[in-house]
Amino acid sequence: MNKRFTLLFSINPFSITIYLTLLIVFVFIFIEPTFLKIVELKTLDLRFKSRGTIKPDNAIVLAVIDEKSLNKEGRWPWPRSKIASLIDYLSDDGAKVIGFDIGFLEPDENSNLKFIDQFEQKIEALRLKDNKIKEFIAKSKLKADNDLILANAIKRSQAKIVLGHFFYMSKAALSYEIEQKDIERQLQRINNSKYPIIMYDGEQGMQIDPFIAEYIAYIPEANIGILSQAADSSGYFNMVADEDGVVRWMPLVFKCGRDIYAPLSIQSAWNYLDQPQLMVKVADYGIQGIRMGERFIPTAEDGKMLINYLGPEKTFPHYSISDIIRGNIPKGTFNDKIVMVGATAIAIYDLRSTPLSSSGEYPGLEIHATVINNIITNNFLKKPKWTTIFDVLAILIIGLFTGLVVRRVGALKGILFSSALFVIYILLGYWLFIYWGIWVNIIYPLLVLVLVYTSLTVYRYLTEEKERKKIKGAFTYYVSSSVVNEMLKHPEKLKLGGDRKELSVLFSDIRGFTTIAEGLTPEELVHLLNEYLTIMTDIVFKYDGTLDKYMGDAIMAIFGAPLDLPDHPIKACHSALEMIEELKNLNQKWIAEGKRPMDIGIGINTGPMMVGNMGSAQRFDFTVMGDSVNLGSRLEGVNKSYKTNIIISEFTFQRVKNEFTCMELDSVRVKGKKRPVRIYSLVGDKNLPGIQEEVINQFNQGITFYKRRKWDNAIHIFENITAMDPDLYAAQVYIDRCFALKKNPPPANWDGVYTMTTK
Structure with missing residues (x-):
């Protein structure tokens, strides 16, 4: 926890x-x-x-006030007699529903009707009693009253007529003061836009008002009374854009006063579907949607519907109103169709931005058509x-x-x-x-x-x-740059603590360093030691070794960590042999400079060790620990007894015997250890002179006689070796040992192992 x-x-x-x-x-x-x-x-x-693009339902077409219509019929608004002609044509052609995305909010401005009114006023001023004149004036009024003409066209239409209106959403949106009676008159005119049923989901639903301020209207701007009364239905054509100005939603419910009203699209689809039961469903979290007969229209909790746009502008068929009223459209084109009437001309400014037309070129009329298409095809987008x-x-x-x-x-x-x-x-x-x-x-x-x-x-x-900085700071002076770079790829290997791994460890030490130091000034000693250690360390780095530490004149190096080296025993042996060769070059240089030459001993062991960062989180060293490390250190000291340069353990020998020439030296118990270990002198690579191979073979035979207690045979072999290679002091060691054992035979359980008494 x-x-x-x-x-x-x-x-x-x-x-x-x-x-x-x-x-x-x-x-x-x-x-x-x-x-x-x-x-x-x-x-x-x-x-x-x-x-x-998705193909829309064939039931929906658009009768549009486009540039062509404006050019032929004149600037908008037109006399409403033209709209009446449009309704007559569409009705006669079999249209089922005609919806208007335009409002008839003020009486038609007709100059002929004004002239007749002025003429009537003058007749009344003259107090003429001629009934024929009055009858003529009345008939002229009827013919000139475009609102009446349109109202009559609406009444006689076989198609259901749905008029459009809009809501002022706040009092501030009005540019004039309005009395309560005028508000009530406006609401009366859109009475056929109300939802007839509000279905609440349980008692809890009845106690909430799901409407947010955005969808609570202040007052409608309705069509004039004569037209409102004539129409079958009406619906608002308000739209709501998102923060980026794009219309993605259609509000399907507006609340005004105590009632809830439907948009033009709902009313048009409802009439097309033969006016099935229509209701708003309200849950405890808000509005669920609109039920229209068997259809359910899903909405967001505030009552807006996500519009499932079908394509760009003109996805629905467009017919110019000018062509319609002039009879240029084939008969039957509008049979059993929903005909939505509205403007697409740029000059009338009823263009919107949509997901498929973000530059404001999508007609608002086509948005209503899209919503109607979603409803009658039951194809909705949902965000439940x-x-x-x-x-x-x-x-x-x-x-x-x-x-x-x-x-x-x-x-x-x-x-x-x-x-x-x-x-x-x-x-x-x-x-x-x-x-x-x-x-x-x-x-x-x-x-x-x-x-x-x-x-x-x-x-x-x-x-x-x-x-990386930590690793570089810790290892730059201890491993080669290539090893540092490799370590940087896997810093997790350098965690504080140790891992148990098989590695090879190398120890080297200068023979008689104290005597050498006594003959030098401190400055000369430091210079000499630095020169020696630099060259030896470079060799370790050359073979991807890690400098564990300097111990005075001694060097401790690791092979196989932190960089994994499958051939770490071989690299350790290469390093040791090259150190001996480089020391020969250094000795020649030092002798020429009048300095004493050096001799070193190297011990190598391979085995399991604990390796890692040892210490505290604030200060640690990368090092190895374990018995295998201690054995490597002891082997370096064993060189003194045999006057050899490089001794490797039997564990290292097993890994390198195919790469190097090695000579078995002895089986010993190093100081502090009970278990004997077989040790070998690392002679060089496999390409040795024949005489050296003969010496090694003779030496192995001599050891065999020695272990079998055949002292005279062993002495003879080792004396021959001394004659062949006077520098091989190990042969003299065995000669002395054989004479001693011949004089004082070992016990019967003697195993041929020599116990070292010094480090």
Whole structure:
């Protein structure tokens, strides 16, 4: 538990991952900055664009006030008699529903009707009693009253007529004062826009008001009374854009006073579907959606519907109103259709930005048509309540999983994994959108992925850079630069503490160094020692060894750590042989300078050791410990007894016997050890002169006689060896030992092992 708390409350990959992931969850649930919200909306737009165009239902067509119509019929607004002609034509052609995305909010401004009114006033002023004149005036009024003409066209239409109106959402939006009676009159005119049923989900639902201020209207701007009374239905054409100005939602419910009103799209679809039962469903958390007969239209809790756009502008068929009223459209084109009437001309300014047309070129009329298409085809986009839980789980899983993987793999694998996860989640969001119509959040899961990956990468860089400096500071003087570079790739191998590994250890020491030092000044001694140690250390580094330490004039080196070396015994032996060769060169130089030559002894052992950083967290040394290390140190000292330069143990010999020429020296018990070990003199590589091979063979035969207690035979062999190689002092050691044992035979259980009494 304490370890977990330490991890949680310190700066490390685990805590970074946890805190960043929880931070993104908190921001997603409680803050949701506008910038991130807009970025997510843009990813939704990309999903629309990547999906391509979907063919709309054939039941929906558009009668448009386009540039062609304006050129032929004149500037907008037109006399309403033209709209009446349009209704007559569409009705006669079999249209089922005609919806207007335009408002008739003021009486028609007709100069002929004004002239007739002025003429009537003059007749009344003259007090003329001619009934024929009055009858003529009345008939002229009827013919000139475009509002009446339009109202009559609406009444006689076989198609259901749905008029459009809009709401002022606040008192401040009005440019004039309005009395309560005028508000009530306006509400009366849109009475056919109200939802007939509000269905609450239990008693708890009845106690809440699901409407937010954004969808509570102040007053409608309705069509003039004569037209409102004539129409079958009406619906508002207000739209709500997101923060970036793009229309992605259609509000399906507006509250004004005590009543709830439907938009133009709902009313048009409802009439097309033969006016099935229509209700708003309210749950304890807000609005669930709209029930229209067997159809259920899902909404957000504030009552807005996510519009399932089908394609760019003109995805629906467009027919110029000028062509329609002039009879240029084939008969039957509008039979059993929903005909939505509105403006697409740029001059009328009813163009919007949508996910598929962000530059403000998408007609508002086509947005209403899209919503109607969604309803009658039952093809909706959804963002149900559970997607919030899905989004939170996605953030948690991606954040934690990214942290878990990135902290365990290298930089390349980390970026490959993160990139793959990035793409996979985008594809998941796309798949849910295309095939299931579900919108899940993409930006927050990707944001946590990027933040966790970036933070852990920066953390790794900073900590690794610190570790690099630490490693360089600790090892630059102890191993070669190539070994340091390799260690930097795997700093985890340098943890405080030890690992048990098989390694080779090399010890070297200068013979008679005290005598040499006595003949030199301190400055000369330091110079001599530095020169010697520099060359010897370079040789160790050359064979990827690690300088464990200097012990006065002695050198301790490790092979196989921290850099793994499968052939560490061979490298240790190469290093020892080259040290002897370089010492010969140094001796020649020193003799020429009038200095005394040096002789060194080297001991090498291979075996299991504890290796690692030993010490405290503040100060430590990279070193090895164990019996195998101690044996290597003892072997260096054994050289003195045989006057050899390099002695290796039987454990090293088994690993290098095929690479080097070695001569068995003895089986000994070094001081402080009970177990005997067979030791060998490392002579050189396999390419030796024939006489040396003969000496080695003779020496091995002599040892065999020695162990069999055949003293005279052994003495004879070793004396021959002395004649062949007077410098091989080990032969004289055996001669002396044989004479002593011949004089004082060993006990019957003698094993031929010599016990060393000195180090």
